[in-house]
Amino acid sequence: MTQQDTTSQFEEILRRPAQPDGDNLWAFVVLPEFASAKLPRRGRTSIEGSINGHAFQATLEPDGQLSHWLRLNEDLLKTAGLNFGDIARFEIRSVAAEPEPEIPTDLYHALQAAPAARAVWDDTTPLARLDWIHWVTSAKQAKTRQKRIVEACDKLSSGQRRVCCFDPSGFYSKAFCAPKAAD
Template structure:
């Protein structure tokens, strides 16, 4: 059974496309009800369709939700379409999708498999968020390498990045979610 808080947050909004991504911004009042200015694990329903995800910070004390391709197709959503979102923060974080470059590095570093498996899903989200937070392929490759090294030395979380910033390099500028292009 899910370990949710009693907070149920519901609002109407509009799907927004930024570059290749489709998102839903939280209104200020809805974002203020979340338990953190950073990432928040939630059980959600978008137009009645349930799923689990992590809500992202926008770098301006607000939040946004990525809408994946499957959900877009299932709900037949396009840019600007109205939607209703209901979220319930939960302590049970879903497993993140590990990007291929980091997955390959973890597979090659079999000596840290127990360390990776022993950290929480929340910590795994932080590692992946840190690795993905650059557009520069050389910087990203270095972060994968450094991440493996840090895990090998016993570090359970990446260090030194703003957890309340928008870190998606395709959606942010100076740590803030950009407007639709």
């Protein structure tokens, strides 16, 4: 699929999350089915584009319905002059190359303590690393997250380069969904 094949234009209403993160102001949109279908994967995927003509780059999250949702932070909302309930114009496309994902601190420390795991980690693709990170961070409980970090290091140390049996779209496991919108 070429970069041009992934381009979509659409308008969506900016939604306020019912459960925001503390004092952080952010909005979200769920991508229309046609726009999500043009992207290269149903799991986390990075895009670039514009909102009301203002450029941005972001990582889309899977919504568990074979589509994606996009979190818009406060800075981007201010730059684009948008607020909750506004209709925004989007143009998006997948990035030419997936950027290096940010490694959560707990996973980073575990990889540093396991040189064999770190060697395999460093030899995988950014998409494979993104799936490992997504698998770890999608744990609902701290205990499960810690167990997944240990398992990830064990699997990587044994040469396993990809997360096995993990549905990054959330469709089959129903593990992921878009945020609930506030009324």
